[in-house]
Amino acid sequence: MAIGPEDIRKRAVQSMFDHMASICEGLVAVDRDVRIAWMDDKYKALLGIDYDVTGKVVEEVIPNSLMRQVVTTGKPILLDIMEFGVRSFVVIRLPLLGENGEIQGGIGLVLFDRAEYLKPLVFKFSKLQEELNRTRRELAGERQAKYTFSQFLGTSEEVRQVKTLARRAAQMDSTVLLMGETGTGKELLAHAIHAASARALRPMVSINVAAVPEALLEAEFFGVAPGAYTGADPRGRDGKFQLANGGTLFLDEIGDMPLSMQTKLLRALQEKEIEPLGSNKVLRIDVRIIAATSRDLAALVRANLFRADLYYRINVLPITLPPLRQRGEDIEILAESILDLLRLRLGEGPRELDRSAIEALKAHDWPGNVRELHNILERVCMLVEAPVLTAEHFAAILPRPPAPPANDSPPPVQALATVVGQAERAAISAALLQAGGNRSAAAKLLAISRASLYERMAAFGMMSKD
Ligand SMILES: Nc1ncnc2c1ncn2[C@@H]1O[C@H](COP(=O)(O)OP(=O)(O)OP(=O)(O)O)[C@@H](O)[C@H]1O
Numbered sequence: 001m002a003i004g005p006e007d008i009r010k011r012a013v014q015s016m017f018d019h020m021a022s023i024c025e026g027l028v029a030v031d032r033d034v035r036i037a038w039m040d041d042k043y044k045a046l047l048g049i050d051y052d053v054t055g056k057v058v059e060e061v062i063p064n065s066l067m068r069q070v071v072t073t074g075k076p077i078l079l080d081i082m083e084f085g086v087r088s089f090v091v092i093r094l095p096l097l098g099e100n101g102e103i104q105g106g107i108g109l110v111l112f113d114r115a116e117y118l119k120p121l122v123f124k125f126s127k128l129q130e131e132l133n134r135t136r137r138e139l140a141g142e143r144q145a146k147y148t149f150s151q152f153l154g155t156s157e158e159v160r161q162v163k164t165l166a167r168r169a170a171q172m173d174s175t176v177l178l179m180g181e182t183g184t185g186k187e188l189l190a191h192a193i194h195a196a197s198a199r200a201l202r203p204m205v206s207i208n209v210a211a212v213p214e215a216l217l218e219a220e221f222f223g224v225a226p227g228a229y230t231g232a233d234p235r236g237r238d239g240k241f242q243l244a245n246g247g248t249l250f251l252d253e254i255g256d257m258p259l260s261m262q263t264k265l266l267r268a269l270q271e272k273e274i275e276p277l278g279s280n281k282v283l284r285i286d287v288r289i290i291a292a293t294s295r296d297l298a299a300l301v302r303a304n305l306f307r308a309d310l311y312y313r314i315n316v317l318p319i320t321l322p323p324l325r326q327r328g329e330d331i332e333i334l335a336e337s338i339l340d341l342l343r344l345r346l347g348e349g350p351r352e353l354d355r356s357a358i359e360a361l362k363a364h365d366w367p368g369n370v371r372e373l374h375n376i377l378e379r380v381c382m383l384v385e386a387p388v389l390t391a392e393h394f395a396a397i398l399p400r401p402p403a404p405p406a407n408d409s410p411p412p413v414q415a416l417a418t419v420v421g422q423a424e425r426a427a428i429s430a431a432l433l434q435a436g437g438n439r440s441a442a443a444k445l446l447a448i449s450r451a452s453l454y455e456r457m458a459a460f461g462m463m464s465k466d
Helices: 003-023 041-047 066-075 116-142 157-171 186-196 215-224 259-269 297-302 308-315 326-347 355-363 369-383 392-397 416-434 439-447 448-459
Strands: 026-031 038-039 076-083 089-096 105-109 176-179 204-208 248-252 288-293 319-320
Touching: 003 105, 003 439, 026 066, 041 105, 066 105, 076 248, 105 308, 157 186, 157 308, 157 319, 186 204, 186 248, 215 259, 259 308, 297 308, 326 355, 326 369, 355 392, 369 392, 416 448, 439 448
Parallel strands: 176 288, 176 319, 204 248, 248 288
Antiparallel strands: 026 038, 026 105, 076 089, 089 105
16 A cells, blocks of 8 residues: 655655664753753663763753754754763764744753764764864963073173073063173073063073065064955954964064054054954953063163154163173183083083183173174084083184274185185174164165165175074
C-alpha cells in the first residue's frame, strides 16, 4: 500500500533521528526552560555521570553548553567544537520547533569518533589553536622589557645619579624624558624603567619616530580601522598605542616628530583617547610614556620646531644621560662586559685589555658613545687574534684626530676605503653639528636621503638600534 507524503516526512524524521542517535557520541534534549528533558547513556558516559539528570538546568550538567543560546534565538549552531576535558568534540545544536514554528526546546548532538570525516576539521582546529597560542606567547615575549637596571653598567658618579633617578621614575607612573647623545643607553634605560615599574607584566612597545616616514606616523601611532581606505589591510591594524595599552610606550627620537603629529600626540596624551585612522570610534588608552631624544628639545621649542605644550607635557621627569667622554672611568667596565659578550657571540677565547689599550680608549672622544665602543671592540676582535689587546691594536681602528697642518712630507698612504670612511664620517659629524642634530636637515646639507644618512651613521656606529 502506497504511503502519503506526511507519512514519508514522519518516517524521514524518525529514521534521521535514529540514524543520528546511532552515530552520535551523545544526545541531549532540553525543554523551553533549558532544563534537560532527556540525555542518552553515551552522553552521560562522556561526562562521567551515572545519575538521573532530568529536570536539571543544562549548564549545571554541561557547564559550557550553548543550548540556552539556541533555545533563546531559535537558531541552530550547526558545527561547533566543544571541549570535554582534554578532548575536543564536534557538536551540533538544533532548536526543537512546534507545529506553528514556536520554540519548544532544543537538541544537542555530540559527534566525533564515528564521524570520521569530521576528524580533519577537529585536527585542523587544534593545530590552528596551538599556532595561535604560540604566536600570542611569542608576541608577549617580544613586547617585554629587554633590559633591567643591572645591565646599565657604570660606577661613575654620573651613572649612579642616573640610575637613582631612573629607579625613582620606575616607582611613579608619570612621563619620563630621557635625554642624551646617541648611544648613551636611553633605550636600555627605558626598558629597565618599565621592567621595574608596576606595568612590568604588561607590554613594552617602542617606536623610533625618526625612522618612520612622516606619512605613516599617524597610522603607526593610532592604528587603522578595518577597510579605512583602498590598499589598507581589510582587517585593520592596531597602532602602537593600542599595542602598548596597559603598559609602556617608548617614543624614541621624539625631537624628530613633525609638528602636525605633535598636535595629535598631545591630544592623545591629554584626552587619554585615540581615534584609529578611518574610524569614528574613540578608544580609551592607558599608556605610560617614556620619551627619548638626542636633540636639545628646549632649543627646538625656541626655534618653533617643537610645541611648547607638548614639551611641558613630556618633560615631567627628565633624566640626562652623560656621554661616554664625561665618564672615562666607566670605559674599562663597559669594555670588559662588551668583550665578554663578543667572546660568547664569536665563540672565541677570552680577551684582555692592557693598560695602554684602556688609556687609548679613554683618550678617544666617542661621538657614538657606548654603541661606538661596542663597534670598535667588535672590529678589533675580528682583526686581531692576540688575547691581550694593546693601544697599538686600536690605533689602526680608532678614528684619528685631524692631522696637523701639512708639512713637506707627503701624508702616509692608507687603504682607500679607510680614507673614504674617515672623510664620510667627518662630513656627517660636521653636517649634524651644523644642523643642530636634526638628521633630516643634515641629510639635506650632505645632499643624500635621510635613509642613506641613517645607513651610513649606523655603519659608523653613530646611531640607531643595534
Ligand atoms: N650604561 C650602559 N651599560 C651597558 N650597555 C650600554 C650602556 N649604555 C648603552 N649601552 C649599550 O649601547 C648600545 C646603545 O644603547 P641604546 O640603544 O640604549 O642608546 P640610545 O641612547 O637609545 O641610542 P640612540 O639615541 O641612537 O637611539 C646598546 O647596545 C646598549 O646595550
